[in-house]
Amino acid sequence: MMSHTGYVIASYGIAAFTVAGLILWVLADGRGRRRELKALEDAGIRRRSASTAAGEAQ
Amino acid sequence: MSEQSLAIRKFSDLANPTRFIGLAERLLPWFSGLTALLFAVGLYLCFTTEGDYQQGETVRIMYVHVPAAWLSMMCYTVMALSALGTLVWRHPLADVSARAAAPIGACFTFLALVTGSLWGKPMWGAWWVWDARLTSVFVLFLMYLGLIALNRAMDDPGKAAKVSAILILVGFVNIPIIKFSVEWWNTLHQPASVLRLDGPAIDPEFLRPLLVMALAFTMLFLPCTSRPCATKSGAGG
Known part of the structure; x- marks a missing residue:
């Protein structure tokens, strides 16, 4: 049964590596998109929905 | 305005991308914390429960393989609902949600395939067989990759x-x-041993860590999709 421990360790190792990679990718992608958004907002471009949300909140 | 229409209005307000971004940013830390907590409890249960009398230690592979397989199908179901939203209501959040879920679904499908292979070798004596279940999951993986490539290829x-x-x-x-x-x-x-009409055919000793890990994987899906949704919908809405 000892030889099977390797399969368990490999499974959990690959799962941890994949989940960590996914989280890092989501964070990096989010940072990139935020930079793009900031550049657009600095250029004076706003979301159409921003005015609707602000208008209804008043 | 009646209470019912107020409730509908409140729910439909979430379709406004700006409101969605605000809500997602408020909820993200809570989702992330809950996900980490569920993983901690799930992993503790995974390694403290007894091994199976027939499968021995390899039964522990089930606690990552089965939730990954469930999530691979759930991601695609979410994408199909989003696709309906794109085609029927042409809502920008629907397309953003489908695009955000595709790489996450691909990751879960990859995990299901690899951990299944690592479980198959000691139990079946083979890393891979072209049976209907394994082949259809492999097709799902190819579909995820195809959809990611298609979205990146079109201007x-x-x-x-x-x-x-x-x-x-x-x-x-x-x-x-x-x-x-x-x-x-x-x-x-x-065959299925958990999601069956006559109830789970699996011992509660193994079912407990499996369900906690399934919940942890599902919770992981929420921040992983809502974060890209919030950022990607920013310019589109």
Whole structure:
């Protein structure tokens, strides 16, 4: 049964590596998109929905 | 305005991308914390429960393989609902949600395939067999990769959204095939032992860590999709 421990360790190792990679990718992608958004907002471009949300909140 | 229409109005307000971004940013830390907590409890249960009398230690592979397989199908179902939202209501959040879920679904499908292979070798004596369950999950993985490539290959986001939505809905036929493949065909893969009409056929000792890990994986899906949704919908809405 000892030889099977390797399969368990490999499974959990690959799962941890994949989940960590996914989280890092989501964070990096989010940072990139935020930079793009900031550049657009600095250029004076706003979301159409921003005015609707602000208008209804008043 | 009646209470019912107020409730509907409140719910439909979430379709406003700006409001969605605000809500997602408020909820993200809570989702992330809950996910980490569930993983901690799930992993503790995974390694403290007894091994199976027949499978020994390899039964622990089930606690990552089964939730990953469930999530691979759930991601695609979410994408199919989003595809309907794109084609019927042409809502920008629907396309963003489908695009955000595709790489996450691909990751879960990859995990299900690899951990299944690592479980198959000691139990079946083979890393891989072309039976209906394994083949249909492999097709799902290829579909995820194809959809990611398609979205990146098309310059016009509107056109890409429409083409992707049609492809997602056509590909949805694979989900019931995956689920029922073990009943429709003679497969090396075992039939369902948890999601059955007559209740789970698995011992509660193994079911407990499995359900906690499934919940942890589902919670992981929420921040992983809502974060890209919040950032990607920013410029579009």
